[in-house]
Amino acid sequence: MASPITTVTTKMQVTIPEEVRRFFPVQAGSRLSWSVEGETLVARRVRGVSELRGCLTSDVAFPGIEGEKAAVAASRSSHYATKHRRG
DSSP states (O other): OOOOOOOOOTTSOOOOOHHHHTTSOOOTTOEEEEEEETTEEEEEEEOOGGGGTTSSOOSSOOOOHHHHHHHHHHHHHHHHHHHTOOO
């Protein structure tokens, strides 16, 4: 892909060229983070929380909120017993 050229507007805005948009999944409302790496200006897409859904998978079934609360309580009591062991 040839390096497309864009112009910065008086409002300091740029248009992402179509050739770049094909490879860079952004749309209206997308957020970008900007950084300077040497002589290069770099734009990176900021992913929203909704895009992360399903990225952490597990073979362990969720025990439900009550089961989760019981597991946390057991962990805390075990930690407390270990930390404050007498003897």
